[in-house]
Each structure stands twice: as C-alpha cells, then as structure tokens.
Amino acid sequence: MKRLTLIAMTAGLVLAATATVAQQPVRDVSARRHPNLAAAQRLVDQAYKRVTDAQQANEFDLGGHAAKAKELLDRANAELKQAAEVSNEDHHH
Template sequence: MKHIALVAMVTGLAAITTAAAQQPVRDVSAKRHPNIAAAQRLVDQAYKRVTAAQQANEFDLGGHAAKAKELLDQANAELKQAAEASNDNHR
C-alpha cells in the first residue's frame, strides 16, 4: 500500500513539473492582433484551470485533463500561426 502511495506521489510531481514546462506561451502582439491575443489569454486561463482541476483531483481524471491540455497547446500554436499568417498577408 505504501508503494502505491509513493508511486502516485512521484507520478503527481512529474505531472506538475511537466505541466509547468508546457504551459501555453502568450506570444501574439495584443496591439497588432487584439482578438487573437485575447484568445491566447483565454487558452492560458483554461490551461491553468485544467491544471487546478488535476491537482484538486490528485491527477485522477482518466487522462482526459492531460488530453485537454494537449489540445489547448495545439490551439495556442494555431493562434500563433493565425497571427503570423495575418502578418504575412498585410506586409
């Protein structure tokens, strides 16, 4: 039983470290792309809420929270690409 608790604790710490390393970056100019930058802020907020939910539930969410965070990372990358495409179209 102690072994299971230790494994769970180590797994939780690893997940926290991984979550911190993968937090979405807000790298779109709010001045140039206010709506896209606002969307990035919302992605960041959602990511933080999912992390909080994982911590509150001791990361026992069936892998769904981790998948949601992966999708939020993808959404954030797409937002950055959208801003870059806009920049390319308006040069």
C-alpha cells in the same frame, strides 16, 4: 521485494506522465497588432490553468482526459500564433 517493484513502477508512471505533459501556453501574439488573437491566447491560458487546478483538486489526472485537454489547449495556442503570423505575412504583401 514487492515494495521495491511497486516503487519502481510508480516512478516509471510518474516519468511517463511528465514526459507527455503539455507546456503552459505562451502568450506570444501581439495584442497591439492582433487584439482578438491575443485575447484568445489569454483565454486558452486561463483554461489551461483551470484544468491544472482541477487536476490538483482531484489529486489525479482524471483518467488522462485532463492531460489530453491541456495538450489540445497547447495546440490551439500554437495555431493562434500561426494565424497571427499568416496575418502578418498577408499584410506585408
């Protein structure tokens, strides 16, 4: 019975962890129109991949800090996209 409880708890933790996993940042800023913002998105993507590599190398989430860093990188990526959109709007007026 203890083993089934442990398996159920482990499955629950895995589901909870995957529910809050940040998505791989999308490179959706035009490099032609916004070369600096697009370059920043590439760097965010590289950083996200290195954090993932660190998680895999350590075989755990580093106290939740790696997952939090990935969430923040995903948010930073979204902000870069919004900056490009604001720039697009400003140049159309």
